[in-house]
Amino acid sequence: MVFGMSLEAYTVVHTILSLIGIAAGLIALAGMLGGKLLKTWTWIFLFTTILTSVTGFGFPVTGLMPSHIFGAISLVVLAIALYALYGRKLSGAWRWIYVVTAVIALYLNSFVGVVQAFQKLPPLQPLAPAQSEPPFQIAQLALLLVFIVLGFLAVRKFHPERMGA
Numbered sequence: 001m002v003f004g005m006s007l008e009a010y011t012v013v014h015t016i017l018s019l020i021g022i023a024a025g026l027i028a029l030a031g032m033l034g035g036k037l038l039k040t041w042t043w044i045f046l047f048t049t050i051l052t053s054v055t056g057f058g059f060p061v062t063g064l065m066p067s068h069i070f071g072a073i074s075l076v077v078l079a080i081a082l083y084a085l086y087g088r089k090l091s092g093a094w095r096w097i098y099v100v101t102a103v104i105a106l107y108l109n110s111f112v113g114v115v116q117a118f119q120k121l122p123p124l125q126p127l128a129p130a131q132s133e134p135p136f137q138i139a140q141l142a143l144l145l146v147f148i149v150l151g152f153l154a155v156r157k158f159h160p161e162r163m164g165a
Helices: 007-033 039-056 066-087 094-120 134-157
Strands: none
Touching: 007 039, 007 094, 007 134, 039 066, 039 094, 066 094, 094 134
16 A cells, blocks of 8 residues: 555556646647746646656655656755746746756656556557667667757747747
């Protein structure tokens, strides 16, 4: 039992939060690429991504795991994103700081999604059973490169104050 739920139910809740966070984050990122702040999608992205990171610490494990490190980094990055967006209202350098931290948070959640896909999806499991094989490494490298390019473009294009967003 985890927080009054079976481990299976808790895992489902955690997974659903993660998938919602990734989907909402991609929509929010698309808005940034279009120069707009999609307030509702951004809020959903930030909220569910925070919950994903927090619930990740609730799994019964012994010792520090890579997922804990990713979760801690994600929460720090998300705290900066929240401060840039809501505390500093994207003023000055806080605009690009928000974009960078939001993209990093989305990348971290997506990175874990790829890890889970290779662990849980039958077509992917045999390609990288130890998650050190080339298909896994290529998938993660491609993901990183896509987020670097999208993040760079978003920093250049996201100017909501110019567009009345």
